[in-house]
Amino acid sequence: MAQINWAETIWLLGPEVILTVGALVVLVVDFVRDDDRGPLLPGLTLITLGGAFLLSFTYLGLDRTALFMFEVDNLTSFFRILATGTSVLILLVSVDYVRSRSRHAGEFYSLLLWVTLAVILVAASSDLILLYLSFELLSITSYILVGWLRDEARSNEAAIKYLLYGAISSAVMLYGMSLLYGAAGSTRLEDIARTFSDPAVRVGTLDELVLPAVVLMLAGFGFKTSLVPFHQWAPDAYEGAPTPVTAFLSVGSKAAGFAVLIRVFLTALPMFQVDWAAVLVAFSILTMTLGNLVALVQTNMKRLLAYSSVAQAGYILMGLAAYVATDTSTLNGIAGVLLYLVAYLFTNLGAFIAVIAYEQATGSVSIADYAGMVRRAPWLAGALVVFFLSLAGIPPTAGFVGKLAVFGAAINAQLYYLAVIGVVNSVISVYYYFNVVRQMFFMPPPAEGEEPVRYPQAMGLALTVSLVGTLLIGIYPQPFLDLANVGRQFLAMLPFA
Amino acid sequence: MIVPVSYYLVLGAILFSIGVTGVLLRRNAIMVFMSIELMLNAVNLSFVAMSRALDSLDGQVFVFFVMTVAAAEVAVGLALIVAIFRSLGSADVDDAHVLKG
Numbered sequence: 001m002a003q004i005n006w007a008e009t010i011w012l013l014g015p016e017v018i019l020t021v022g023a024l025v026v027l028v029v030d031f032v033r034d035d036d037r038g039p040l041l042p043g044l045t046l047i048t049l050g051g052a053f054l055l056s057f058t059y060l061g062l063d064r065t066a067l068f069m070f071e072v073d074n075l076t077s078f079f080r081i082l083a084t085g086t087s088v089l090i091l092l093v094s095v096d097y098v099r100s101r102s103r104h105a106g107e108f109y110s111l112l113l114w115v116t117l118a119v120i121l122v123a124a125s126s127d128l129i130l131l132y133l134s135f136e137l138l139s140i141t142s143y144i145l146v147g148w149l150r151d152e153a154r155s156n157e158a159a160i161k162y163l164l165y166g167a168i169s170s171a172v173m174l175y176g177m178s179l180l181y182g183a184a185g186s187t188r189l190e191d192i193a194r195t196f197s198d199p200a201v202r203v204g205t206l207d208e209l210v211l212p213a214v215v216l217m218l219a220g221f222g223f224k225t226s227l228v229p230f231h232q233w234a235p236d237a238y239e240g241a242p243t244p245v246t247a248f249l250s251v252g253s254k255a256a257g258f259a260v261l262i263r264v265f266l267t268a269l270p271m272f273q274v275d276w277a278a279v280l281v282a283f284s285i286l287t288m289t290l291g292n293l294v295a296l297v298q299t300n301m302k303r304l305l306a307y308s309s310v311a312q313a314g315y316i317l318m319g320l321a322a323y324v325a326t327d328t329s330t331l332n333g334i335a336g337v338l339l340y341l342v343a344y345l346f347t348n349l350g351a352f353i354a355v356i357a358y359e360q361a362t363g364s365v366s367i368a369d370y371a372g373m374v375r376r377a378p379w380l381a382g383a384l385v386v387f388f389l390s391l392a393g394i395p396p397t398a399g400f401v402g403k404l405a406v407f408g409a410a411i412n413a414q415l416y417y418l419a420v421i422g423v424v425n426s427v428i429s430v431y432y433y434f435n436v437v438r439q440m441f442f443m444p445p446p447a448e449g450e451e452p453v454r455y456p457q458a459m460g461l462a463l464t465v466s467l468v469g470t471l472l473i474g475i476y477p478q479p480f481l482d483l484a485n486v487g488r489q490f491l492a493m494l495p496f497a
Numbered sequence: 498m499i500v501p502v503s504y505y506l507v508l509g510a511i512l513f514s515i516g517v518t519g520v521l522l523r524r525n526a527i528m529v530f531m532s533i534e535l536m537l538n539a540v541n542l543s544f545v546a547m548s549r550a551l552d553s554l555d556g557q558v559f560v561f562f563v564m565t566v567a568a569a570e571v572a573v574g575l576a577l578i579v580a581i582f583r584s585l586g587s588a589d590v591d592d593a594h595v596l597k598g
Binding site: 128129132133136139140143144147150153154156157158159160161163164167168171172174175177178179181182185186187235236239240 | 506509513516520526529530533536537539540543544547550551553555556558559562563566569570573574577578580581584585590593594595596
């Protein structure tokens with residue numbers, strides 16, 4: 001047994017240590033002080049998240065270090081930044097929302113920290129056991145957050161549906177993991193790859209275990225990323241959950257799902273790429289097409305964004321499906337997935353922040369109530385247009401750059417039909433996004449309620465950050481492209497790729 | 498007499514299928530939960546059987562974690578069912594239909 005260097009280990013786990021300590025402190029402070037409405041708890045949470053966010057940048061470009069089941073590499077660093085950044089923005093918008101809706105605001109902040117930690121753990125696990133544990137940490141904390149408004153029937157119903165779908169899909173995923181373990185003889189992703197790198201093992205009967213294992217595990221991973229047909233929970237959970245939690249589910253939780261897809265398929269199963277890539281192509285096509293078509297008929301803003309985020313998952317998956325191991329350019333697929341996730345973070349969070357601000361002022365999330373929004377909240381309406389442009393993939397916005405990267409990867413991998421289906425889907429999506437824009441700008445507002453919409457400064461700050469991010473990636477993507485390229489460098493350090 | 502490992506795997510598959518059937522057919526949330534537990538325990542059985550056949554301990558360690566997590570999941574689930582029962586007066590999953598579209 002090698003000597004463990006504690007100081008170095010704790011330094012390598014810096015962001016996770018900060019988040020764990022912060023979450024415990026917030027929980028204890030919430031018990032000790034009966035001060036759910038004061039600035040203390042959000043302040044502590046912000047310091048924790050901000051500290052973890054800033055610290056995460058120091059690990060970029062570091063050589064790969066495996067801490068038993070926990071992998072500290074560039075992919076982990078990338079998702080540390082993504083997860084903590086997402087939660088900082090969500091914290092900024094949830095303070096006011098949480099305070100106005102519950103007497104028990106304290107637990108919310110602690111849960112937000114746990115769920116952030118879970119996203120990082122999921123992205124960093126290099127062993128099926130830790131992967132399953134962190135996956136369930138993420139799921140169970142998400143169930144509680146979705147049902148957090150416990151006096152509201154909608155929130156409860158959303159949580160129980162989310163939980164039932166989640167428990168079923170994780171049981172199916174677990175069955176897949178047990179088959180994979182049986183075929184490979186180990187739960188470590190690297191050892192699984194080592195076993196299968198021997199062609200004699202691969203071609204034997206064990207080969208037949210791997211494809212079912214992949215499909216079964218995809219049920220669990222697809223649940224988190226809301227791939228069709230594992231997406232049924234998404235619209236209900238998105239609609240019933242507190243809106244900041246919806247924003248988290250659509251960005252943080254989905255990013256974790258893609259992290260685990262990249263990690264498991266590229267680390268453990270690179271030899272079976274022919275098999276899983278074909279499955280992913282099918283899922284990608286199904287997901288974007290169904291998501292966009294169902295989004296066309298939605299009348300509730302949160303459900304619209306739910307189906308839109310299902311469709312976005314289909315575009316992101318395209319990058320992984322089109323991954324070409326021998327290609328080291330930016331268009332090799334993985335860089336596209338990572339870049340798209342960053343673009344999607346700013347864009348989708350921005351859209352949700354605008355929805356939350358409007359919901360706080362009007363109490364409604366129905367699309368019909370967005371009529372005449374431009375007169376009541378010109379700044380919000382303008383920002384929402386930019387986010388919709390980005391979601392639809394129109395330049396000069398982040399969404400365009402993200403789509404360029406994944407569609408480019410599909411073309412590079414000679415999956416031309418996949419790229420064409422993607423473009424057709426983007427065109428369909430313009431219809432429902434701009435239906436909302438039409439409501440906001442050209443429909444007369446209802447007679448009453450002409451007063452301007454007000455929102456707190458923290459929300460304005462979060463909105464500005466998202467807006468600047470969305471436009472910056474669209475106009476000057478280089479720094480974000482560099483970040484995505486650093487993130488995918490973990491590929492070069494895989495022993496059996 | 499030594500029972501071959503494949504028997505355990507087949508039994509695991511059968512139990513898993515019974516669990517899936519229960520999830521699909523039962524409408525009471527508590528029964529759905531029990532079916533999910535059955536699925537998880539079927540997985541546990543196949544983990545332990547493979548662990549034994551492979552002579553590796555990973556599978557058995559995995560089972561401990563699965564059981565713990567299942568308990569945590571049920572704790573949250575039952576709390577939610579109680580909350581729903583208070584507002585609807587029923588634990589039937591079909592009665593929860595405020596959200597749709």
